Amino acid sequence: MKRFLTYSAAVASLSLILTGCSGQSETKTSDANAQTTQHESKQASNNNDETEIKIDKAKLSDKEHEKMKKEVLDWADKYGKQQGLAVSNRYFGAGEISSGDWYAMTPKGELQVSNQGSPGPKAFDRHNLVGVVMYKAKDHTTGFDTKAKDLTNIESYQNVADLNQPVTKYLFADDGKVYEYTFQPEEKVKLSSGFAPKDHNDKDPNLKPDHSFKISDNSSANQEMQRLIKEYNNQSK
Structure with a gap:
């Protein structure tokens, strides 16, 4: 047992x-x-x-690019009227500050916004296709603001915008993203604000943009970007 x-x-x-x-x-x-x-x-x-589906800027003809700019401006005009904002395509201007290419900084890296060939598009992974700026107009204009067509970097937006209100710049880039930065009144926004020129003589360090753009959370702008991708995407299917 x-x-x-x-x-x-x-x-x-x-x-x-x-x-x-x-x-x-x-x-x-x-x-x-x-x-x-x-x-x-x-x-x-x-x-x-x-x-991610992108738009190959190098494959766009001048005619296609101009058509794209008009379509984005048409979108901005309609959106601006809905939001009570004035709209201009004068989102960037460098004047005589530098002859090099200018760029914006984004979470995805540097984004070329002007092309003077120094250092040229190949130096950037991303390139801006179309840009617009939106603001509260002094004269209460909404939609496309014809008075902003000839703005220079010196006078900036002070003649057309109420600078006691925010000013937002939108960049529609060839990586299929919309980037934005909203300048607050104390930031003294100019046409060159948010951007910096690339070093083009290999001697001096690159200047850095004074602000960094973020990926836009504006659903209307993102919908327009997706529409552009469908219309202008030149990648092989």
């Missing part, structure tokens, strides 16, 4: 050990599967970033 009880206890102990090992094995398998799923999810996310 004593031997039987000892044998039974041994069997029970072995059963508990095997059950514990099985549980550990299942836990390790579950953890491994979770890690694999996370890796695959991260890899898929990276692949999606790499395969």
Whole structure:
């Protein structure tokens, strides 16, 4: 009887050990599967970033580019009227400050906004296609502001905008994103604000933009960007 009880206890102990090992094995398998799923999810996310649909600016003809500018300005005109804002395509101007290419800084990297060939488009991964600026007009104009057509970097927006109110610049880029920066009244916005020229003599360090643009959360602007992608995307299907 004593031997039987000892044998039974041994069997029970072995059963508990095997059950514990099985549980550990299942836990390790579950953890491994979770890690694999996370890796695959991260890899898929990276692949999606790499395969984002873009617009190849180099493949746009001058006629197509001008048409695109008009379409974005038409969108901005309509949107500005809805929001009580004036709109101008005079979002950038450098005057005689520099003969080099100007760029904006974004979360995705440098974005070329002017091309003087120094250093040229190949030096940038991203390039602006169309830009607009929106503001509260002094004379309460909404939509396209004809009085802003000939603004210079010296006079800036002071003749047309109420600079006690925010001024927002939008950049429609060839990476399929819309970038924006809203200048507050204390920031003294000019046409060159938000941008800086690239070094073009390989001697002096590049100037840095005074502000960094963010990816726009303006749903209307993003919808317009998606429409442009569908219309002008020249990538092979």
